[in-house]
Amino acid sequence: MADGTTxxxxxxxxxxxxLEPEARLxxxxxxxxxxxxxxxxxxxxxxxxxxxxxxxxxxxxxxxxLPLGVASNFTINNKDYLIPMVxxxxxxxxxxxxxxxxxxxCGGFHTSSDQPVMRAQIxxxxxxxxxxxxxxLLAAETELRExxxxxDEVLVSLGGGCIGxxxxxxxxxxxxxxxxxxxxxxxxxxxxxxxxxxxxxTIAPRVAEIAGGHTRLRILSNLADRRLAxxxxxxxxxxMTTKAMDGREVITGMxxxxxxxxxxxxxxxxxxxxxxxxxxxVVVATGNDWRxxxxxxxxxxxxxxxxxxLTTWERGQDGTLTGTxxxxxxxxxxxxxxKTHPAAQAALRVLNVETAQELAEVTVAVGLAQNMAxxxxxxxxxxxxxxxxxxxxNIAILxxxxxxxxxxxAKAIAGEGHVSVQAAKRVLSxx
Ligand SMILES: CC(C)(COP(=O)([O-])OP(=O)([O-])OC[C@H]1O[C@@H](n2cnc3c(N)ncnc32)[C@H](O)[C@@H]1OP(=O)([O-])[O-])[C@@H](O)C(=O)NCCC(=O)NCCSC(=O)C[C@@](C)(O)CC(=O)[O-]
Ligand SMILES: NC(=O)C1=CN([C@@H]2O[C@H](COP(=O)(O)OP(=O)(O)OC[C@H]3O[C@@H](n4cnc5c(N)ncnc54)[C@H](OP(=O)(O)O)[C@@H]3O)[C@@H](O)[C@H]2O)C=CC1
Numbered sequence: 139m140a141d142g143t144t145x146x147x148x149x150x151x152x153x154x155x156x157l158e159p160e161a162r163l164x165x166x167x168x169x170x171x172x173x174x175x176x177x178x179x180x181x182x183x184x185x186x187x188x189x190x191x192x193x194x195x196x197x198x199x200x201x202x203x204l205p206l207g208v209a210s211n212f213t214i215n216n217k218d219y220l221i222p223m224v225x226x227x228x229x230x231x232x233x234x235x236x237x238x239x240x241x242x243x244c245g246g247f248h249t250s251s252d253q254p255v256m257r258a259q260i261x262x263x264x265x266x267x268x269x270x271x272x273x274x275l276l277a278a279e280t281e282l283r284e285x286x287x288x289x290d291e292v293l294v295s296l297g298g299g300c301i302g303x304x305x306x307x308x309x310x311x312x313x314x315x316x317x318x319x320x321x322x323x324x325x326x327x328x329x330x331x332x333x334x335x336x337x338x339x340t341i342a343p344r345v346a347e348i349a350g351g352h353t354r355l356r357i358l359s360n361l362a363d364r365r366l367a368x369x370x371x372x373x374x375x376x377x378m379t380t381k382a383m384d385g386r387e388v389i390t391g392m393x394x395x396x397x398x399x400x401x402x403x404x405x406x407x408x409x410x411x412x413x414x415x416x417x418x419x420v421v422v423a424t425g426n427d428w429r430x431x432x433x434x435x436x437x438x439x440x441x442x443x444x445x446x447x448l449t450t451w452e453r454g455q456d457g458t459l460t461g462t463x464x465x466x467x468x469x470x471x472x473x474x475x476x477k478t479h480p481a482a483q484a485a486l487r488v489l490n491v492e493t494a495q496e497l498a499e500v501t502v503a504v505g506l507a508q509n510m511a512x513x514x515x516x517x518x519x520x521x522x523x524x525x526x527x528x529x530x531x532n533i534a535i536l537x538x539x540x541x542x543x544x545x546x547x548a549k550a551i552a553g554e555g556h557v558s559v560q561a562a563k564r565v566l567s568x569x
Contacts, residue, residue, distance in 0.1 A: 147490060149218035150242070151210045155232070166208055166220060170547070176484035180206060180222070185481045193345050194478060206481070207421060211238035213246030214369070214503050221418035221504055222485040228528040233511030234504055240377050247371045247449055249499035253324055255301065255364040258334035258343050258470060260319040264351035268315040271349035273306040278367055279303050280485065285344060286321055287339040291334055298326040299453035300337060317345045319345050322364060327477065327494040329427060338425045360433040362443070362466035367498035369506045370462040378459060389459040391517025392451055392510075399447040409509065410448050413463070416508030424489070425475035425482025427468075434466035449509050460569035463506040467498035487517045507542050527552040530562075537562035543569060 151165055160181075167177050179185045182203060192198040209221040209231050216364030223231050243245055265271050275282070279302065286300035293299055304320040321341070323334045338356035346353045383391075399409035414435065421428045439448050449463045471494050476482050491497045515521050527548075534547035537559050543566060550565045551557050 143199075147218045147220060149210050149220050149238070151220070154208075154210055158544070162208070169204070170220060170488050170490065171277050172365045172484070175480070179480040179484040182206070182481070186479065190478065194475060196312050198269075203380075205420075206485075207419075209234040209238060209504065209507075211242055212500075212503070212507075213233050213238070213242040214500055215248055216246065219490065219500055221417075221420060221487055221500070222423040222488050223504075223529070224422040224479050225415070226231070227243050227415065227420035228523040228532060230419065230508065232528060233346060233515075234416055234507050236512045241510075242375065243509065244371070244373050244377050245371050247503040249367065249369045249503055251361075251367040251467070251495045251499050254298075254326060254328075254468075254494055254498075255306075255322050256325050256330040256334050256358055256362055257320045257322050257364060258338040258358045259351055259355060260321070260338050260345050261355040262317045262319065262345060262349045262351045262353050262459040265317060265528065268307045268309060269352070271317040271351065272307050274348050274350075275303070275305045275317065275345065281317075282321070282341050282344065285341045287325065289337050289340045290333055293323075293326060296326045298324040298333075300324075317347075317349055317351075320359070321331055325470075327471040328428065329431070329468050329494075330473075331358050331427075332473065360430050360466075360468070361437040361441075362434050362468040363438065365466055365468055365498070366464055367495075367502040368462070368464045369466035369499065369503040370460060371503075371506060371510070372454070373459045373461075375457050375459075376421070378514070386457060388514065388517055389453060389565075392459065392513040393453060393564065395513050395516050396447065396449070396451040400450075401446070403445040405491055406439065406445050406447050409512075410435065412512035413448050413505040413509045416504040416506075417501055420489075420504055421469065423482065423485040424469065424497065425477075425479045425485075426470060427474055430468055434468060438465050449506060451513065461506055461510055463502050463504075463509070465502060467502055469497050469501060470494050471497060476519040507523075526557045530557045533557055533559055534562050537566055539566055 147169055154162055163181055176257055186201055191201050204224050204226055207223050210221055212219040212221055282303055283300045287294050300321050300323050306318045308316040321337055321542045325333050335358055342353040342356045360516050379385035380387040398405040418428050439445055448465050449461055451461050454460055470476050514522055530548035530552040534544045539547045547562050547565045551561045
């Protein structure tokens with residue numbers, strides 16, 4: 139766990155879906171060994187006192203609640219994980235759990251990641267010799283690195299700190315030539331924005347002196363391309379077989395669907411939205427900055443000039459299907475709201491991760507599972523059947539159903555295949 143103790147979890151929580159929320163939390167608490175305070179935080183009982191909320195952002199007037207679910211069945215690198223997910227969209231948690239169930243029968247997900255290295259940019263403008271400035275800055279690397287590290291002794295004592303620099307030259311911009319110095323900083327278990335921003339601001343005057351010209355921007359880049367996390371999964375045709383389709387056909391359909399996301403930005407945007415359906419809920423549940431993750435994901439997807447898929451899907455020589463994902467994942471276990479929000483702390487304990495790198499790897503594995511669910515549904519029965527069956531509960535609520543009526547109305551309209559408020563109102567009046 140984040141506190142240093144190791145717990146073996148069995149993520150296959152039988153019958154979880156059929157329990158009431160309190161019983162589900164109870165089952166989760168037993169599986170993970172959660173303290174009462176963490177259970178209360180996850181249940182949303184007085185989780186965020188107004189005084190705390192008021193200290194987190196400005197002009198606070200209240201708090202906004204969202205559902206917190208748990209995806210089961212995940213096996214990643216032969217270790218079981220239960221995944222807390224904060225999300226407003228139906229079918230996301232069910233889909234992740236389902237794909238994790240299929241994947242665990244095939245050995246689960248496997249991951250790797252880069253060291254947690256962030257970059258910050260120091261823009262130098264007003265130059266006549268940007269290439270000369272680049273050489274002068276590169277020659278001063280040791281001095282600049284030492285200045286950065288003197289700014290954050292705690293990070294250095296934790297094994298992190300500035301590990302190097304890069305200088306990028308732009309000969310022609312709207313305001314003339316520019317050199318941009320990047321500092322590369324190992325931020326350990328933090329997301330790292332504040333650490334790298336402070337270093338960038340500290341060394342900027344010296345950078346201006348060395349380069350000539352003047353410095354302007356001093357800020358991290360959310361294109362965290364030195365902090366990539368990767369996951370892959372290999373699935374047999376037998377595991378991909380559905381009631382209506384042979385697994386080999388399902389695999390063919392998924393690969394065809396993926397092929398469009400590779401080359402067509404219209405499809406890639408939706409394909410990647412499906413991936414972020416898995417990633418964002420984990421980022422939110424752990425109190426991390428989801429705008430930073432979104433910005434990094436889409437900038438990475440467009441890095442080759444045209445926007446493309448964050449995943450790949452390929453058929454192996456033995457007929458198996460392999461899915462992979464690789465993307466920036468700047469997540470922290472400390473800093474930001476991860477430490478201040480009690481539910482984020484509890485969610486991290488449910489995840490049972492030791493390092494920010496492990497959290498990043500688990501998160502991209504959930505993104506891959508979510509993409510697998512969408513492609514599998516799209517390649518077989520279509521998205522509406524499974525998604526709308528679960529969305530039907532929202533529609534039932536909109537139509538005025540309460541308590542046990544919600545499930546009854548949802549089941550009836552999903553069964554009719556006509557999920558609309560009108561149909562729900564009719565069923566409700568007949569109940
Ligand atoms: C929705 C399912 C999973 C149903 O699929 P199903 O075949 O009806 O599921 P099942 O009843 O056979 O259950 C299989 C397992 O799914 C899970 N499961 C199943 N139902 C529940 C539930 N109610 N509550 C909790 N867990 C559930 C659970 O793990 C269960 O195992 P069990 O517990 O029985 O051992 C399937 O149809 C599916 O995966 N559909 C895809 C859904 C999806 O991708 N949703 C995302 C929203 S759509 C979108 O925004 C993105 C998109 C699609 O546009 C992206 C793109 O285009 O690429
Ligand atoms: N473009 C962007 O994405 C931007 C994002 N942000 C925001 O910045 C916040 C995240 O910044 P971040 O720097 O991560 O957070 P913090 O500055 O809140 O926390 C990180 C600090 O925690 C301390 N620390 C303790 N233990 C560790 C450890 N094991 N590893 C690393 N650091 C440790 C270090 O501080 P110390 O040395 O002081 O002990 C470190 O600098 C988020 O709220 C984000 O929204 C801000 C600006 C821009």
